[in-house]
Amino acid sequence: MNTPKPDIQARLQALREVYAKQLPPKLQSLVKMWETLSESNWNWDIASELYRELHTLAGSASTFGFPEIGQQASIAEHMIKIWVTEHRVPETGPRQQFGSTLKQLSAEQVPVRCAPVSDIAPTPFADTKKDNEQHLIYIVDSDEIFSNELGVHLNQFDYRVHICKNSGELDAAMAGEEAAAIIISVALAESELAGAVLAQGIKSRYGSQFPIIFVSNHSDFESRLHAVRAGGDAYFVKPFDIAPLVDRLDQLTKNEQQDPYRILVVDDDQSLANHYSLLLQEAGMSVTTLSEPQNIFPAMADACPELILMDVFMPRCSGLELAKLIRQQDNYLGIPIVFLSSETNQKKQFMAMRMGADDFLTKPITSAHLISSVSIRVERSRILNTLMVKDSLTGLLKHTKIKEQLAIEVSRASRKHNPLCFVMLDIDHFKSVNDNYGHMVGDRVIKSLARLLQQQLRKTDFIGRYGGEEFAIVLPDCPLEQATQVINRVREDFSALCFSHNRQEFTVTVSAGIASFAQYHTPEDINYAADEALYAAKNNGRNCVKKAEGNKEIIQ
Amino acid sequence: MDSHELQRILYVEDEPDIRAVAQIALEVVGGFILNVTASGEEALTTAEAFAPDLILLDVMMPGMDGPSTLLALREIPGLANTAAMFMTAKAQPQEIEHFKSLGAIDVIAKPFDPMTLSDQVRAIWQQHRG
Numbered sequence: 001m002n003t004p005k006p007d008i009q010a011r012l013q014a015l016r017e018v019y020a021k022q023l024p025p026k027l028q029s030l031v032k033m034w035e036t037l038s039e040s041n042w043n044w045d046i047a048s049e050l051y052r053e054l055h056t057l058a059g060s061a062s063t064f065g066f067p068e069i070g071q072q073a074s075i076a077e078h079m080i081k082i083w084v085t086e087h088r089v090p091e092t093g094p095r096q097q098f099g100s101t102l103k104q105l106s107a108e109q110v111p112v113r114c115a116p117v118s119d120i121a122p123t124p125f126a127d128t129k130k131d132n133e134q135h136l137i138y139i140v141d142s143d144e145i146f147s148n149e150l151g152v153h154l155n156q157f158d159y160r161v162h163i164c165k166n167s168g169e170l171d172a173a174m175a176g177e178e179a180a181a182i183i184i185s186v187a188l189a190e191s192e193l194a195g196a197v198l199a200q201g202i203k204s205r206y207g208s209q210f211p212i213i214f215v216s217n218h219s220d221f222e223s224r225l226h227a228v229r230a231g232g233d234a235y236f237v238k239p240f241d242i243a244p245l246v247d248r249l250d251q252l253t254k255n256e257q258q259d260p261y262r263i264l265v266v267d268d269d270q271s272l273a274n275h276y277s278l279l280l281q282e283a284g285m286s287v288t289t290l291s292e293p294q295n296i297f298p299a300m301a302d303a304c305p306e307l308i309l310m311d312v313f314m315p316r317c318s319g320l321e322l323a324k325l326i327r328q329q330d331n332y333l334g335i336p337i338v339f340l341s342s343e344t345n346q347k348k349q350f351m352a353m354r355m356g357a358d359d360f361l362t363k364p365i366t367s368a369h370l371i372s373s374v375s376i377r378v379e380r381s382r383i384l385n386t387l388m389v390k391d392s393l394t395g396l397l398k399h400t401k402i403k404e405q406l407a408i409e410v411s412r413a414s415r416k417h418n419p420l421c422f423v424m425l426d427i428d429h430f431k432s433v434n435d436n437y438g439h440m441v442g443d444r445v446i447k448s449l450a451r452l453l454q455q456q457l458r459k460t461d462f463i464g465r466y467g468g469e470e471f472a473i474v475l476p477d478c479p480l481e482q483a484t485q486v487i488n489r490v491r492e493d494f495s496a497l498c499f500s501h502n503r504q505e506f507t508v509t510v511s512a513g514i515a516s517f518a519q520y521h522t523p524e525d526i527n528y529a530a531d532e533a534l535y536a537a538k539n540n541g542r543n544c545v546k547k548a549e550g551n552k553e554i555i556q
Numbered sequence: 557m558d559s560h561e562l563q564r565i566l567y568v569e570d571e572p573d574i575r576a577v578a579q580i581a582l583e584v585v586g587g588f589i590l591n592v593t594a595s596g597e598e599a600l601t602t603a604e605a606f607a608p609d610l611i612l613l614d615v616m617m618p619g620m621d622g623p624s625t626l627l628a629l630r631e632i633p634g635l636a637n638t639a640a641m642f643m644t645a646k647a648q649p650q651e652i653e654h655f656k657s658l659g660a661i662d663v664i665a666k667p668f669d670p671m672t673l674s675d676q677v678r679a680i681w682q683q684h685r686g
Contacts, residue, residue, distance in 0.1 A: 011580050012670055019573050055616055059645030059666030060574050070667055528671060
């Protein structure tokens with residue numbers, strides 16, 4: 001590809017500034033156009049023009065660095081598009097909604113307001129390796145080759161492994177050191193279901209304190225059912241990818257480290273809201289309360305809830321209306337809404353469900369019932385969310401998501417005057433890994449790097465798979481020197497990982513470029529600078545980390 | 557297909573801001589030779605002489621929109637088989653299929669990233685050629 005000339009950023013920046021200047025009057029004119037349209041008894045020419053303007057805005061705002069405006073415009077565009085193409089005058093409800101979307105759009109601050117993600121205090125880079133070293137995993141399988149190979153993989157992810165060939169060996173081992181989890185083959189040499197029987201025995205003897213993961217050659221209903229009945233927490237069919245197994249192990253062995261569930265409680269009765277809040281907080285959730293429904297959107301933007309628990313009867317605006325209001329915003333379509341009410345009339349409950357509620361809890365409610373209803377929904381919604389925003393191979397954020405996150409974190413950093421670094425990281429000579437060992441092995445290399453990054457970086461960092469073998473990382477609250485140290489450690493540890501294929505062993509290295517917010521002030525500039533630094537690292541012989549040079553490349 | 561490399565792009569876009577960014581993206585970043593036109597009508601007057609390798613069109617424009625511009629360009633003998641791409645915001649899968657049925661090799665989503673637009677265009681071109 002052509003190397004971009006240094007004045008590109010400056011030229012783009014100039015265009016961006018021009019665009020930003022035009023934006024507020026443009027947004028105002030959209031509102032005017034809407035007002036004229038509403039008063040004109042719906043003139044189709046004006047409607048078409050408004051549609052076109054919104055379409056243009058939706059398509060351009062992000063290019064110039066205003067993703068939120070682009071998003072809002074796209075919501076409005078979508079609504080008016082249907083009316084214009086179907087030549088249908090909208091009813092009052094959608095009309096009002098469209099009007100308020102436009103108003104919201106015109107009230108948008110330029111440069112763009114920070115996206116709604118809750119603020120998290122900086123956390124130090126923990127030496128996660130040490131945490132994991134305590135975790136011992138028992139593998140029970142008659143197939144020693146399988147066990148040994150799995151053991152090697154788990155070692156790479158910092159789990160200690162003890163291999164048992166049969167139930168006797170497991171019993172002996174359990175008498176010694178406690179395991180963090182047990183991986184059992186459903187079939188053992190003794191019989192087709194010996195592993196399941198063994199697991200059942202463990203569960204009945206020790207309770208459910210040891211998570212059990214089944215591995216099996218069969219994926220049929222019967223085998224899975226046996227595994228579930230034997231108390232299995234997960235089930236993997238051989239041959240399986242190591243990454244999902246390690247993910248599951250991480251979850252099962254480090255449950256307490258999960259982010260607390262974020263819940264928003266809406267109840268006009270402040271004391272009741274506080275009561276529910278307390279119950280949920282005691283269960284380890286992070287709760288925000290709201291007693292004035294009209295503040296729902298700022299509250300949601302601040303708290304970024306994963307579930308809304310809402311009273312049905314409120315004076316200003318009923319819970320049903322509020323639910324509908326929330327559901328009409330595209331980006332809140334997926335958020336679970338649970339109603340709390342003394343209403344026992346099933347008809348009315350169904351009515352609430354139709355308005356967009358997911359569940360209906362009847363007051364008075366026991367704390368156990370409340371907590372489990374809420375937890376179950378949040379857990380499922382987290383899984384769905386993961387599927388939407390994450391790369392299926394690595395579980396890292398997808399390209400667009402990591403770029404979005406960079407924009408969010410840059411605006412946060414500028415608001416809070418915090419440091420921030422952005423890293424572009426690329427596997428060296430990846431093509432030759434694929435050529436020499438095949439794509440399956442290539443995938444394994446990519447997944448291993450993804451896992452290593454997840455282990456060594458903080459929970460508050462954002463890691464994305466940018467493309468094939470390229471990764472992008474956002475490190476909030478992290479100055480350049482510290483970022484360099486951390487990424488260098490990743491680089492060193494990765495180069496020490498030993499991969500094997502057909503008894504051939506090989507190692508792989510990475511190169512990285514880092515740019516810091518202290519020197520580059522827009523997401524585009526940081527991204528570009530990190531990319532340039534990565535090129536510099538590649539040109540410098542690879543297997544190294546380069547910092548972006550700073551002001552030198554910025555032409556204002 | 558010949559192994560002809562992508563050099564000359566006829567670009568049709570009515571929106572001046574987007575035109576300016578795309579011009580930098582394609583000319584300066586991508587190193588392409590560009591003929592920038594602000595409407596379908598303008599494109600029709602210059603297209604034949606410019607002899608593009610690729611026609612890149614915005615979909616929604618006042619007057620002639622992207623699809624009708626492409627249809628009109630196809631009438632010009634030298635451009636009957638020239639590769640074409642549309643650029644548009646938030647295209648639904650069935651819309652993309654519709655654009656392809658009009659003879660576009662692919663659709664580029666707006667908003668685009670000026671730093672990667674050229675790579676994207678080149679990748680689609682190569683895929684099409686390959």
